[in-house]
Each structure stands twice: as structure tokens, then as C-alpha cells.
Amino acid sequence: MKSSAARAVPPGTPNEVRVGNLDNIDRAILARLQRDARMPNNAIAAEVGIAPSTCLARIRSLHTRGIIRGFYADVDPTATGRGLQALISVRIHSHARPELGQFRDYLASLPSVESIFFVSGDRDFLVHVAVADSAALRALVAENLSLRPEVAGTNTSVIFEYVRPDSRS
Amino acid sequence: MKSSAARAVPPGTPNEVRVGNLDNIDRAILARLQRDARMPNNAIAAEVGIAPSTCLARIRSLHTRGIIRGFYADVDPTATGRGLQALISVRIHSHARPELGQFRDYLASLPSVESIFFVSGDRDFLVHVAVADSAALRALVAENLSLRPEVAGTNTSVIFEYVRPDSRS
DNA sequence: GTTGAAAAACAGCGCTA
DNA sequence: TAGCGCTGTTTTTCAAC
Numbered sequence: 001m002k003s004s005a006a007r008a009v010p011p012g013t014p015n016e017v018r019v020g021n022l023d024n025i026d027r028a029i030l031a032r033l034q035r036d037a038r039m040p041n042n043a044i045a046a047e048v049g050i051a052p053s054t055c056l057a058r059i060r061s062l063h064t065r066g067i068i069r070g071f072y073a074d075v076d077p078t079a080t081g082r083g084l085q086a087l088i089s090v091r092i093h094s095h096a097r098p099e100l101g102q103f104r105d106y107l108a109s110l111p112s113v114e115s116i117f118f119v120s121g122d123r124d125f126l127v128h129v130a131v132a133d134s135a136a137l138r139a140l141v142a143e144n145l146s147l148r149p150e151v152a153g154t155n156t157s158v159i160f161e162y163v164r165p166d167s168r169s
Numbered sequence: 170m171k172s173s174a175a176r177a178v179p180p181g182t183p184n185e186v187r188v189g190n191l192d193n194i195d196r197a198i199l200a201r202l203q204r205d206a207r208m209p210n211n212a213i214a215a216e217v218g219i220a221p222s223t224c225l226a227r228i229r230s231l232h233t234r235g236i237i238r239g240f241y242a243d244v245d246p247t248a249t250g251r252g253l254q255a256l257i258s259v260r261i262h263s264h265a266r267p268e269l270g271q272f273r274d275y276l277a278s279l280p281s282v283e284s285i286f287f288v289s290g291d292r293d294f295l296v297h298v299a300v301a302d303s304a305a306l307r308a309l310v311a312e313n314l315s316l317r318p319e320v321a322g323t324n325t326s327v328i329f330e331y332v333r334p335d336s337r338s
Numbered sequence: 339g340t341t342g343a344a345a346a347a348c349a350g351c352g353c354t355a
Numbered sequence: 356t357a358g359c360g361c362t363g364t365t366t367t368t369c370a371a372c
Contacts, residue, residue: 022248022249027249030242030244030249033241033242033244034241034242034244035239035241036239036240036241037206037207037240037241037242038206038207038240040346040347040348041347041348041349042346042347042348050358050359051358051359051360052347052348052359052360053348053349053350053351053358053359053360053361054357054358054359056348056349057349057357057358060349065248066245066248067244067245067248067249068242068243068244068245069242069243069244069245070205070242070243071205071206071207071240071241071242071243072202072203072204072205072206072240072241072242072243072335073199073202073203073206073237073239073240074237074238074239074240074241075199075202075203075236075237075238076235076236076237076238079191079234079235079236080191080196080199080236087286087288087295104330104332107332108332108334109334110334113334114333114334115331115332115333115334116330116331116332116333116334117256117297117328117330117331118328118329118330118331118332119256119326119327119328119329120326120327120328120329121324121326121327123326126256126295128286155290157288157289157290157292158288158289158290159286159287159288159289160287160288160289161273161285161286161287162284162285162286162287163273163276163277163284163285163287164283164284164285165277165278165282165283165284165285166241209365209366209367210366210367210368211365211366211367219339219340220339220340220341221366221367221368222339222340222341222367222368222369223339223340225367225368226339
């Protein structure tokens with residue numbers, strides 16, 4: 001039989017090339033799901049060259065094993081009235097270091113927070129936020145960050161543009 | 170009839186509260202899709218209180234209008250052999266500023282690049298990358314960034330932890 | 339915006355290699 | 356054990372209202 005879709009893997013490639021229990025078919029599935037999480041199981045199966053039932057089982061296994069963390073829609077923040085994005089670097093007082101995890105959870109609970117980077121170097125956290133306008137940004141920094149006892153200082157940069165390379169479904 | 174799911178919108182809320190042509194039902198749909206892009210259209214429709222076909226039409230409209238930019242799966246970088254994440258701040262030479270967009274496209278084309286922030290302040294770009302190990306990181310910075318004529322300098326911070334608050338599907 | 343029916347996709351099961 | 360085809364069930368899709 002001849003598949004109508006392009007093969008997932010070049011013919012000569014050995015299938016034992018695995019990283020962390022993933023074979024090439026798994027990787028082919030992941031690549032497609034990363035580009036379009038709503039791609040039908042049928043279509044994925046056809047493209048990677050396995051039966052739909054097998055494909056479904058693999059996807060579920062990937063999800064269960066935590067290799068796929070979740071499926072998300074990428075929503076334009078401007079449309080939801082959060083047209084201003086910023087990166088706020090936050091320094092934490094050295095005596096508050098033990099509660100770093102707690103502070104991260106606090107950050108994650110703020111509705112304006114898009115993502116949090118816990119980084120090495122002179123700053124501790126880099127927080128990506130999306131807010132309505134500069135007044136909201138000021139309020140966020142002043143009230144929700146600077147006032148916190150753990151926070152030694154903040155530094156805010158406005159984001160002119162934010163690009164996620166593989167957002168194209 | 171009595172809906173088994175919580176209503177999308179509190180009973181008294183006026184539906185004309187819109188931001189950018191979105192009504193409350195649109196916002197309810199977006200909220201669900203942001204948490205779980207694979208949630209069945211049926212279930213979304215039931216939760217926001219409209220018929221499945223209407224819900225589908227709304228979702229498609231949101232996608233067409235660019236309010237939903239795409240649907241993607243969040244894949245654990247560790248599982249795909251990219252266990253090291255970093256934030257690289259890049260300064261661009263002032264004379265190369267006109268080609269900033271071009272450089273951004275170049276960054277987006279690099280397979281290690283997860284996202285790009287084009288920011289105000291002392292640095293121009295902040296690039297979030299995921300690579301296999303420190304050797305790969307060094308190679309990336311040295312060969313793909315520092316060697317570029319537009320690049321005035323780079324500064325690399327290792328990411329110890331990266332959190333996306335609404336990762337929960 | 340809704341209803342309802344046709345088409346498609348999903349999810350489970352036993353069989354095969 | 357992993358993959359496959361088959362089948363009932365759910366979901367999507369598109370018409371008319």
C-alpha cells in the first residue's frame with residue numbers, strides 16, 4: 001500500500017534514535033501538535049504513517065507521561081483589553097531566598113502574569129505581564145510587587161513585540 | 170431545563186460590556202480554550218450556555234479575526250532533549266536598527282528559539298531558548314548571535330524554572 | 339441563535355505479529 | 356508489547372428555521 005501523505009521520517013533513518021523514551025514517530029506527533037493542537041487524530045496518524053488507534057494511544061501516553069503538558073489556545077492579549085505587555089525583573093532580598101517558591105506561586109496567581117522566568121544572574125525573576133495600559137502597569141508594579149517585603153527592587157521594560165516562532169495553526 | 174455546568178456569566182451582568190468586539194460569551198469561550206485547547210466544542214457550548222453550532226461559529230470567527238492566534242501543545246523541552254533553557258539579552262548596533270525586523274525573523278527561524286521579546290531599555294531583544302546542554306548554548310550564542318554583524322553584545326542567563334500560570338489541561 | 343440530521347472523528351476491544 | 360482494524364458512541368458540521 002502507498003500512503004498519500006508524506007512520511008514522518010526519512011526512509012533510511014534508524015528508529016532507535018531516541019531521547020527520553022521518544023522514538024521518531026513520537027517526535028513527529030509532537031511536532032504536529034505543537035504547530036496545531038486541534039489537528040484531528042486521523043490526520044496526524046496519516047501523516048506520521050500509523051493507524052489512528054495507535055496514534056491516539058501514543059498521544060494519550062505522551063500526555064499521561066507529562067511529555068505533553070497541555071493544549072492551549074494562543075489568544076491575542078490586545079483583543080482582551082490587555083494591549084500593554086512588559087517584562088519586569090524582580091530582585092529578591094537574600095534573607096527571603098528560602099521562600100522563593102512561595103513568591104513564584106504568588107506571581108503565578110496574579111491575573112496579569114503571562115509567564116515567569118526564574119533565572120540566574122543579578123536578577124531573580126523575570127515576569128512577563130500583559131495589562132490594559134500604563135496606569136495598570138504602574139499599579140501592578142507598585143502595589144503587587146514593590147510593596148512586598150521579599151522584593152528588593154524591580155525594573156520594568158515595555159515589550160514592543162512578542163513573537164512565538166511556532167504559533168501558526 | 171437545568172444546566173449541569175456553571176453559567177458563563179453571572180445573571181445580572183449586562184452583555185454589552187465589550188472590549189474589541191468581544192462580548193462576555195466570547196470571553197468565556199476564550200478562557201476555556203486558553204486552559205484546554207482540546208476541550209470539545211460541545212462541552213464549551215454547554216458551559217457558556219449556547220448551542221454547539223453557534224459556539225463553533227464563534228470559535229471560528231475568533232480564529233479568523235486573529236483573536237485566537239493558534240492552538241498549540243505545550244511540550245516538555247526536557248523530554249525532547251532540550252533540558253537547558255536560557256534567556257539571552259541581545260543588544261543591536263545603532264546603525265543596524267533599521268533591520269531590526271529582519272533580525273527578529275532570523276531569530277524566529279532558529280530551532281532553539283522558544284520566544285522573542287523586543288523590549289525597551291538598555292537591551293533590544295530578549296530571547297528565550299531551549300537547548301540540549303551548555304555546549305549547545307555556548308555554540309548558539311557564539312555562532313548564531315555574537316558572530317552576526319548587527320549584534321553589539323549578548324548576555325546569557327540560565328533559566329532555573331519557567332512557569333506558565335495557566336498550564337493546566 | 340437554534341434545531342436536527344448527516345458526516346466525521348473518537349475511544350475501546352479483540353486479534354495479529 | 357506494540358500495532359492494527361472493527362464497531363458503538365460522541366463530536367463536528369451544515370442545512371433549514
